[in-house]
Structure formats: structure tokens, C-alpha cells
Amino acid sequence: MPEAIIRTAAPLPAREQLETLVSDILGEARRQGASAAEAAVSFSSALSVSVRLGQVDTLEHHRQRGLGVTAYVGQSRGSASTADWRPEAIRDTVQSAVAIARHTAADPYAGLADAARLARETPALDLYHPWPLSAEDAIELARDCEAAALAHDPRIRNSEGASVATHAGLAIYGNSHGFYGGYPTTRHSLSCSVIARDERGMQRDHWYTLARDPMALEEPASVGREAARRALRQLGSRQLATRQVPVLFAPELARGLIGHFTAAVRGGALYRKASFLLGRLGTAVFPPFVTLRERPHLPKGLASAPFDNEGVATADRDLVSGGVLQGYVLDSYSARRLGMETTGNAGGIHNLIVEPGPSDRDALLRQMGTGLWVTHLLGYSVNLVTGDYSRGAAGFWVENGAPAYPVDQITIAGNLDEMFKRIVAVGNDVDARSGIRCGSLLLERMTVAGE
């Protein structure tokens, strides 16, 4: 047996090595005349395998380094990055950043985060759970997963395969205020995609499990069976006639709607006046039963972080409470432009929890009675300036509170501002495989286009 087959993902370098690099970069920036600087150094390593129809398809070893610096010369700034950690590369990269900063216009809002807002301590968030998985074990897990899908039903005739991936990373951020912070993280996944076929055609669907801790992953066979069930139930899909109906979004799609909301209350969209939620702070954006809580310190959370990409301490808050918009999603730059304070969201939102309602999916289907249950979306026609929303969809036509038949080749359309207000229920069937944790969302009405 070749020696490499027992290899797992490559080990992470020592944290001190990365801290030294950050310190070298900041020192080099100072030497080259930068008045302030910030730098990030990262290392990541991954092993991924995919198996198709029982045979190994790919075995990939990933190992990636990164180094990025932003240099400030007064209020002007420049950024540069490289994957090369040698001293001469650091010198050249800093030189590129400083050279850019000497050309760009002074920006009164540019600069490091205010020192007072930087994280003083790094709470332990339990984000690092390395998986000492050999390539052979990974292949076995993927085989088990796909085999369960293929054995589920004779109509599961083909497969795009099952994959197992384990990823570990370490990133250190530092700036010339003297802030240094970083921590290792892991992320593991198992996914399966299979094809169901009968005389009416082919349907493909997939399922996956994703977690910081391998112990929290769903069983391989259960992932495979769910992929098979999902592909099967879509067989025989037909179009609907054009109409206006209630729509139930499955949790993995509902979180996308909430994602459009967070994108529209992001500082960059607001100061550019490129958001349909401009000037809506303190007003009702959702119905009163909708509450969105940001919880950056959830142990093992997929979007947990003790500080943001500028070193600003993260903290719990309610983004929406009783349907009312309580705050924006800001970094230091956009906050200064809006005359506000950063919300610690440089790099994004850190675990957004949509407070679940009392109903599970079946109860929501009964509540809807007649309408469309959407389980797939296709395309990206979402305009955050106007809120206009139009996407390809597939799912089920629901009658008498139960799925009647599968549908596809239809679109659903509306305006996000109205869609948010027309949410009539939030499910308790929360999907935790994302930084946005949301259950199903039932909307009172959307336009469905079809035949």
C-alpha cells in the first residue's frame, strides 16, 4: 500500500509562527512608511474524497497559505496579498500595498477599527475538533453513504457520488493598535447526490451534513437515504398554471430569504443607498412574531467568532425584535460613513437565529391548506436595490394540507419588502447547517408563473 493512503489532512503550523509573520508584516509596513496597517495570515488544510457507484472518484489533498495586508498612509489605503511566506515576499507584498496607498485618494472614513472596540479576550468557542480521518476511512464513509442511497429504492439508478471532506484552518489577524488574535477552526462534511429515474424522466437531489465537530455529523446512511428520498419524491414533476398562492419555503431555502434581509441591512448597501431597506431602522420590517437574534458565541457554531475581521469584539444582540429592525450590519468603515458605531460585523453576521414558532413542517402544510411548498430554487434574480425577487422553483403542489404532486419549471416572484411582511408563520424545523438558523417560512401569497 502506498504510504500516502494512510495520510490524513496536513497538520496546522504552530500559532506562534503565524503571529510572528503578522508581526513581521506590520513591522515591514511601518518601515516602509505606513502610518497604520493591518494584516492577516492563514493556513488551511483539507482532505476530501468522493466515491461514485462504489468506486473512488477523486482523492484530494488541499493545503493553502494566505497572507494579506492593508497599509494606510494617512487616510489613504492599499491592500495586497500573496501565498508566499518568505521574507522577500512579505517585503514585496507590503511594498505593493504601500505603493497603492500612495496613489489612492484620502478617505476620511478609512482606518483601523477604534482601539476601544477591539476584543480584549478571546472566549473559547469550541470551534476546533480535528478529525484524524485517514483517506481509507473517508472512502469507507462515503461508500456507506452512497450505498444507503442506492439501496433505498430500485428507481435510484445513478449517482453523482458521495463525498467526505475534513477541513482545518488557523488564521491570525493583527493591526498596528497592537491587537493580535486568532484561533484554529475545523469544519467537516458528508454529502450525497443521486439520481432517480422512471418512465417520466430523471430527477437529481442531494443531502448533506456539516459540523465543526465530526461527532455532530449525521450518520452516513441517513444522509444517503435522505438524498434518495428527495430525488424520488420529485419524479413526475409537472408545471403549474400561473396563479397567486401561499408559499411555504423549506428551511434550507428560508435561510436564503433571511440572507437577502441581512444583505439589505449591510452597511455597504446602506451608505450607497443601494438597499430597499434604507432608513427603516426602528420600523416594522417583519410581522410582530418575527425575532432575529445574533449569537456570535455559540459553542461549535458554524459562524461563531470572538471578534470580527477587524478585531472588534462580537456581542449578542437582537437584529430584529417583535418585527422591528433594531440595528444594521456594520463594519468600522460603513459605520463611520453612516455616522454610527460598528456592530462587529466586518466579514459578515455571526450566527443569526430566527426564533422558531410552535409549528413543525406538517402543521405548516396544514395551515397553508392549498399552495406551493418550495424545496428547490434556481437562479439569482434578486434585486436588493428594489427588493424585486423572481426565481425558478420546484417543489410540491399542496392540497388539503398535504403534498398532492411534485412541480417544477415554475417561477415564484414578489417583492422582498412585501414578502417579509407577509410571513405568516416560522417553523420549528430549524436547519442548523448554516450561520443562519431558520425553520420553514410560510408566506401568505406570491405569484407563481407556469403554463
Add this chain to the structure above:
Amino acid sequence: MTMDSLALARQQLLVPAGLGEDDLQRTLSCLLGHAIDGGDLYFQLRRAESWSLEDGEVKQASHAIQQGVGVRAVSGEKTGFAYSDELVPPALLEAATAARAIARHGGGGSLQAWRTGGRAALYPPLDPLETLSAEAKIRLLEQVDAEARRQDPRVTQVMVSLAATHDTILVAGSDGTLAGDVRPLVRLSVTVIVERQGRREQGSSGGGGRFGYGRFLEQDRALWHAREAVRLALVNLEAVAAPAGTLPVVLGPGWPGILLHEAIGHGLEGDFNRKGTSAFSGRIGERVASPWCTVVDDGTLPERRGSLTVDDEGTPTQCTTLIERGVLKGYLQDKLNARLMNAASTGNGRRESYAHLPLPRMTNTYLLAGESDPAEILASVERGLYAVNFGGGQVDITSGKFVFSASEAYLIENGRVTRPVKGATLIGNGPDVLTRVSMVGNDLELDAGVGTCGKDGQSVPVGVGQPTLKIDALTVGGTQA
């Protein structure tokens, strides 16, 4: 490929690392020593920059260097892959050891002598980052901003960005492939926001290709994009709700060719067809379009964004006919899928970077010109949609269902283009949408050079094109039921 490109690639990638061709041979031998059918090494050095303007000033810019080598070992249908961002012999051997672990039995390929082919480069081997000074780049961005603001007092925001990459690659394969390519790529993008009585709309335009920045200065090309972005935003200010339902749709020339990319191109990529997972699987020789439709994927168009002198496996690109007068003709292949399907690579093996595996991907995909006058096509529609600009698209390869999103569209009423309508998704079924094409215009255009295609998490630059064409029935996802 010219010897120039290969010589440049050697000089940029191998010489600084102290690597010679004997090191490449040794690494490939190390791969092949372990029951491996074949393999390749992909060296890459990519420099990229981006300058962006907002509030009338260039306040942000960045520069990035990416360098590394990807090592691939293939055994039957299995692929082993590893890469390193250090271009030194020990790192190469380590990557080769990791990649060859895929093989348990079988094969045992032999190392072929280098073959370096002859094909003239489709674009100059220049470094586009160096084709303008920093001052001139900033001036260009400021001129675009001023031109946009000059168009209309309702313009409230103008965002302009200028970006370039200088990509140098060298591929060495156990099959004797030894190829180099120097790939310039530039892009200009303009987005404006207009406001009237509290209603805000956005418009975008952009262009680019495999040449230097200087091209944007010729014939006012950059300023044209400023005017076009404002025009689009102003059209959207007047837009009413789009119709919902199935109706005749006339697509304008150029970028609407994203139809072909989504509805046809992806479904004909070799990997999906080898695995039998595409709605087009096993349908070569069948009629999948009306007789007016001939669709090609052409990687050989000089200086186009989607073109490559050689693909990322060192195979010269070509013009592949996908559909000829309505009949399905061929697939897009990389080396792996071609071998497993007993076909030849069509020069469509592409990868995002050394850190990604090659996949069969499109280059420039378009539908050839027909004979109809575009005005005659519009006049033939009693009530329908005329869609001329699009955002992105997506396809489900297996069910064949695809979407593409109109960003500029108008109603057609009694053969005349009337009111603009809001953006909407159009949805159809790949294997039958082109059977409903009843008229094809004589006005073939390719897009302006801004397309990026995503597949398996990998992004590559592509092009699309088509003449004006009429689809008798397509589902339009508006709100006006």
C-alpha cells in the same frame, strides 16, 4: 501555442524555482511508478489587481499574487490530486506522493517524450497590469465616473472598477504534453444608481477580454459603458411589473446567449454525459432544436474573454459544433472524460487555478446567425416579451430545467416594443427550449466580455453570443398574473 509562450512560462515558473525539465520528468516518473495510468503537473503564477471608484474617487485598490503547482494522478476513473504553493523539488515530490495514493491496482502508464505543438497564440503574451500607469488607471476611472454623472441629474451613485489578471501557466503531462500559455485578462465594470421621487434603480455595464487596458481608451469604449449603465438604470425607473406566465419571448443579440450556456452547454459537458446524469445523455444524433439552430463552443476567437490558446491540460482549443441545424452533434471534453468515452479532448479541460482539478468547461458558446431581419422578428409577435439584457443563469443538468434572469426587458404589443418591465427570471427545459425557436436573426453578436461560469465551486471566464431569436413559448417569472 508558440514557443514564445512556453519559453516565457519556463522563465517565469521554472527558472526562479531552480526547476528544470528533468525535475518535471522525475516527478512524473514518481507518479507513474505506482500503477498510475497518467498524470500531469500544472504550474501557475497569477498576478491580479483591482482598482475601484466610488463617490467620484479611487479610494480602494488591491494587488494579489497566487503561485503554485497542482499534481494530478489518474488511474482508470480515479483521480488523485494534491498541490503545493512552493515550487521546489521536495514539495513537488510530496504532492506527487499524495496524488498517486489513488492507485491500488491496474494501469501502469509510460512516460512519453515531450511534444510541444504549434499554434499561434490567440492573444498577446503581455502583462496587462503594466499596460497603464497607476495615474492613468485612476484617470480612466474618474473619466468613466464623470461621463456617467454627466448623463442625467438623477444619477446618485457611480461605482466603477477596473481589474486585470496576468496568468502564466505551464502544463507537463506524462502523455508528452508540454505547453505554456501567458493569459492577459482585463475587465471594466460600471454600476450606477438613479433616484426619482424616492424610487431607486440600478444599472450596470461592463466589458473586457484578453488584451491590455489600452483597449478601453480606444473608441471611447470605457465611456460607452458609463452611458450604457445610466441608460439601463433610467429604463428601469420606468419599468412596470413583468408578466407572469408562458408567452412568446424575443431575445436580443449578444449577452442573452446565456440561454445557450445554461440550456445547452452545461448539459453537453463530458463529465455529466460519461456519468449519464445529463438530460442530454445518450442523445447524440437526435433533434433537440429547430432546424434554424446551430450552436458551437469556440475557444479560438482571438482576444475573447472565454478563449484560450491551449486549455489547462495543454490541449489546443477548437471550435466544437454542439448542435448542427437542430441535431445534437457533440460533447465538450477534457482528457479524462474523453478517454473514458473513447473520444478526443475538445480542448475544454479548464480549472480555476493550480489548486483545482480540471473539468470539462465551456469557452465561448454561441448560436450562429440566421436569415431573419430582427425587426421582422419583433413584428411577428402579437403579445410577448423582448429581453435584451440579462444577469446570471443556472441549470439543473439532470432535469434539464434552466433559468436566466432578464435585467432589461420590454413588452411586445401588436408587433411593437412598448413599455419596459422589471427584471424577471425566465425558466425553460434545456432539451426542448430550442425546438421552439421559430426565427433566428442575421445579427449575431458576442457579449462584451464579462461572463464568469461557476461549476463545482470553480469559476472560469467564459463568453456567450447569439443573434436575435424568437422562442414561441417560454415561462416568464413576473408578478403580473
